[in-house]
Amino acid sequence: MTSAFADTDIDxxxxxxxxxxxxxxNYTLYIKNISKRNKVFSYNEQKAFNPxxxxxxxxxxxxxxxxxxQFQWKTEVLYKGALKNKHLYGDLIIKSYGDATLTYSDLSEIIEKVQQKGIQHIHGNIIIEESFFGELQNQDFIDDKKYRAYNVNPKSFVVNQNxxxxxxxxxxxxxxxxxxxxxxxxxxxxxxxxxDQSCNSWKDNLGYEVxxxxxxxxxxxNGRYDKTCESKDIDLSVLSANxxxxxxxxxxxxxxxxxIEGEFKNTYQNTTDALKFYEHLSRPLSLVVRDINKYSQNLLARNLLLTMLAENNGNPITENExxxxxxxxxxxxxxxLxxxxxxxGAGLSRKAKVSAEDLGFLLERAYDSLYMPEFVASLPNLGIDGTLKSRGKKLSVAKHAYLKTGSIQNVNAIAGYIFDKNNDVKVFVFIANDPKANESSKIQDELIEWTYLN
Structure with a gap:
């Protein structure tokens, strides 16, 4: 085992x-004290793993x-034709710019404000214009659960994450x-x-056909539901995005x-000669990154990656590009890197790779960056919120670690920052690509606790 350390008990x-x-x-570990700029421990740190x-x-x-x-996604409402006494004799156009945070209540607010501003009766079509991303090729699902929310493919116009x-x-x-x-x-x-068994795996016991x-x-x-479950919720993508x-x-x-007298039509061509009537703005990216990291929102991450390219006039717009x-x-x-x-952008892939050393370097750079407060605050706080709300509550490190988790079949990982008992900041990365990877949480917690205490 190759390792590097300073003033610590490697054994x-x-x-x-x-x-x-x-x-x-099949695993890698990287720990660095970025307050003192010294590496604490590393193993397999230069080998690329699926994160x-x-x-x-x-x-x-x-x-x-x-x-x-401060970046905000926008959704524009435009129209073509003549407007008179709240009657539009032409088409209403929804021009989308990749806002995957758009909810049912957001759409309701947009519609209410458009009608208040003077368009209520449409004698034409509703055009959904998605030229910002263009027509995307759907990526293969990560598993056989194609209706689960985490498998939703990115799209320029999407409501309720489809x-x-x-x-x-x-x-x-x-x-x-x-x-x-x-x-x-x-x-x-x-x-x-x-x-009459247990509610622990209630989602896996659901059978559904569409x-x-x-x-x-x-x-x-047509599956099973345990009597001890009481009230439970699941989000499923059972309708096409359109x-x-x-x-x-x-x-x-x-x-x-x-x-509405006309039909709904989708286009990937840029609309010209239309008048802008209303614009809706999303929450700023500083808040959206919290949803992405704290709750591991796949669609938001994927649309964010595509937005970076689209905002910089990239072409063609694909996830690979x-x-x-x-x-x-x-x-x-x-x-x-x-x-x-x-x-x-979500890591929902069998092809994604990164080494613990490179990811650790990114975390170190992020901590030294201008936007460190937004980035660190976006990570789940161990034992407090997000995907780590119920984890590590009894550990000394609880509340003192901001860590992102990752898990797909045969992959389990955790990385982020530990604010140790000596008031030093440490970067921590653990990734396992192994048939027993999903059984490694206890080992991860022991390593995180050790990192906090030493």
Whole structure:
């Protein structure tokens, strides 16, 4: 085992690592005290590993550097034709710029304000214009759970991250399923059966089939639901992005008192000769990076990566090109990232690679950067919030570590900052690519605790 250290007990770390069942070649560990600028421990640090969602650290740091924390995505409402007494004799155009944070309530607000400003009855079509990204090629799903929210592919115009929320509850010894938002084009068929076991793996026990008949999509739940589960929620992407956004727009337009005579049409061509009527702005990137890192939001990360390229007039807009652009931008800052392979901004990939040393160097550079407060605050605080809310609560390091986790099949990783008991800041990176990787959390926690105490 190759290692480097300063003023620390290397044997203790080796003993912790040796308690794992991971093959020696299948994991990497990198610890550096960036307050004192000395490496504490490293192993396999130059070997490239699949980092899973740790790739979001690269995406969010690069996004802050290129776009700035004040950056906001915009969604424009334009029109063509004649406007008279709240009647539009022409087309209403929704021009999107990649805002993956756009929610059902955001869309409702946009529609309400457009109608208040003077367009209520449309004697024409609704055009969804997505020239900003253009027509993207969908990437293969990371697993066989194609309807799960984490598998949603990026798109320039997307509402509710292209998901419907399904709430399961038990009333009068019956399983109820409610959807939000409700749409007439979606029908739920409930064939769920009760079990008396455990609620721990309730999502894995759900079986569902999706089928579209004419203009109605049916989702049939035919798995098991445990009596101890009480109320649970899952977000599923059961409608195509166009069908969901169009259905939500039509519903909300009519709820607010409007009417539409024409059809919904999608285009990837830039709209010309249209008049701008209203503009909606997202929350600033300084807040969006918190959603991406604290809650590991895949679609937001993927759209952020594409936005960097699109905002810099990249062509063609693809995830591979966006990844290449991000890497080149970082290397122009004289960052050593030879190991980095990024084909989407979320790490939802079997091809993504980075070494612990390179990722550790990025974390060190981020801590010294102008946007350090926004970046560090975006990471889950151990035992406090995000994906680490329920982890490590009884450890001494709880509250003192800001760490991003990553996990896909045979990959488990964690990286970030530890503010140790001596008031030093340490960068910590652990990545395992191994059939038993997902059993390594206990070893990770021991290493994180050791790093805090020493």
């Amino acid at each position: 203790t770390i080796n003993k912790i690592l040796n308690r794992s069942e991971l093959l020696k070649t 899973a969602s740790l790739m979001k650290l690269v995406t969010t740091y690069t996004g802050l550097q290129i776009l700035g924390p 998901t419907i929320n399904f709430n399961f509850s038990i009333e009068n010894e019956k399983i109820n399923i409610q959807t939000f938002p409700e749409l007439q084009i979606l029908k739920v068929i409930n064939h769920l059966k009760f079990t 089928e579209t008949k004419l203009n109605v999509t049916e989702i049939t739940f 069908r969901l956004s169009n259905g939500l727009f039509e519903k909300l337009w009519k709820i607010h008192g409007g009417s 966006a990844g290449r652009f991000a890497k080149e931008s970082l290397m122009k800052e004289k960052m050593k 030879d190991s980095l392979e990024i084909d989407n």
